[in-house]
Amino acid sequence: MIRYSVVFLFIALEIISLILISNNKGYQRSVMLSSGNAMVGRMYEMTNSFVEFFKLSEANDNLANENTQLRNRVVELENKLSTLTDTLNSVSWKNVSVSPEKEYSYITAKVIRNTTHLSQNYITLNKGSNEGITPDMGVVGEEGVVGIVKSVSPKFSVVIPILNPKILISSKFKKNDYSGPLVWNGKDARFASLNDIARHVRFSLGDTLITSGLTKTFPEGIMIGTINDYNIKESDAYYNIQVKLAVNFRTLTHVKIINYKNYREQSVLEQTAADEGKKK
Amino acid sequence: MVSALQNILRFIFLILIQVFLLDNIQFMGYINPMIYILFILLLPVRFPRWALLISAFAMGLIIDVFSNTAGMHTFALVFAAFLRAPVINIFTSIDEGSNPTPSFHTFGVSPFIKYVITIVLLHHITLFLIESFSFLNLSLIIPKILISSAITILLILAIQSFKSK
Known part of the structure; x- marks a missing residue:
């Protein structure tokens, strides 16, 4: 009897593991069992502050480069703007507005956990829903696209990077x-x-x-x-x-999360259109 | 009593080493050794099998939480823990009454090496197969299993040979 109860226990535990694995396949999943979990996040933050020390000089160079590029861009845009305001009269200038798909801002965050060697990699960031991050936001580094926010807790968020076959x-x-x-x-x-x-x-x-x-x-x-x-x-x-x-991805330390202001409005509209399409 | 405390400390220590040290070292790009399985390997031979399964489950779950792999390490470790008793029976002949802790000394050098190799391979094969369910690519997985297992086995044997002196 005892022999069999061990076999039953074994089967039960393996089934629980399989349920955990299959729940993990979806796009959303419980923050509880991931490095977005507050306690785990804090522990990674501690070890990361140690490791980050060794990457500082490289991060510094990258930031300095980006800074110069941005300054150049500012000068260029200021020049264009001043020539434009000279030619246009001030009344029509006030009516100029940004097109709605370009209304976005950036939130910067630090990478506190990052893998590149697994077949499904994830990145954990040190900012979460308190800072306004929500799932499905885009994440970029200084050089380009990093990934998409998958799940958030108040203080942390987990990103699926390009290095994970779950995203396109x-x-x-x-x-x-x-x-x-x-x-x-x-x-x-x-x-x-x-x-x-x-x-x-x-x-x-x-x-x-x-x-x-x-x-x-x-x-x-x-x-x-x-x-x-x-x-x-x-x-x-x-x-x-x-x-x-x-x-x-091996040297990623800081990223920017893209906060698209009209995300809600656009998704609600698209959803309504799709629903109406189904009814007919 | 001393042995129980020793095992609890080993449990915590191995998790810390695994998560904060080994998971950050990436030999040759994508290979990382999994030393945490040593906990299962070194429990006394007559450790109750249900307790062995439960502790394997607990350890796997903690490793999974840290590495964002929900359930994969748990599945592989519980599987390896379940097959530990039959594997010990195949390679050694230990008296009913005695309850030794596995080592070079108690098992003998060759049976102990066979025991470590078998359990590590069982664990690694299960783990990498589960991990690769979403896209199966044998030419990628077989070298991954072999090299990772080899490094884990060498690390475990090295640690154990230091201990026996």
Whole structure:
């Protein structure tokens, strides 16, 4: 009898594990059992402050570079603006407004947990819903796209990076606007593959790939990577393209979360339209 | 009593080493050794099997929480723990009445090595197969299993050989 009860216990425990695994497959999952959990998050934050010390100089260089670029951009825009205000009269100038899909702001956060060697990687950040982060927000680094926020707790959030086959990033060629989904192949943290690019599309090695702006997560034009290699079989209709990712996930320390102001309005509208479509 | 305390400390210590040290070291890009299985390996031979399963479950769950792998380590570790008793019976002949702690000394060098290799392989194969359910790629998984197991086995044997002196 005791022999059998051990077997039953074994089966019960394995079933619980399987339920946990299958619950984890969905897009949303319990924050309780992940590194978004407050206690686990705090422990990682502690060890991370230690590790971060060694990455400081590199992070510093990157920030300095970005700073210079931004300053240049500010000067450029200021010059344009002053020439424009001179030519336009002040009345019509006040009516100029930003187009609604471009109304977004950034929230900066620090990476406190990051893996690149698993077949499904996750990143934990040190900011959460207290700072206004919600699931499905886009996450970018200094060089380009990092991933999408998956779940949030008050103080932490968990990001699915490009290095996880669970997400697709809608991307397009900068030069000709042909778009396709970018997905990770599970092998190398430096590369991902671009699918659904048809045979007739013309492109070459080194071409730049940017976000398509067709999802609410990323605005158009954020750098993703460059074409590293491609091939196409005689019988295939689509190219097999290898993309070198712009972001170095091994040294990622700080990221920016994109807070799209009209997210709610746009999703509600799209949802209503889809629901009405179903009824008819 | 001393042995119970020793095992509890080992439980905590192995989790800390695994999560904060080994999970951050990535040999050759994607291989990380899983030393935490040593806890299951070193429990006394006559440790009640139900308690063995429960402690394996607890340990797996903690590792899963830290590495965002909900359930995968738990499944593999409970599986390895369940097969521990049959594996010990195959490689050793221990008297009904005695209750030794597995080591080079109590099992003998060759049976102990076989025991470690078998359990680590069972655990790693289960873990990597479960992890790869979403996209099965054998040419990627088999080297991953072999190299990770080899490193885990070498680490465990090295630690144990220091202890026996």
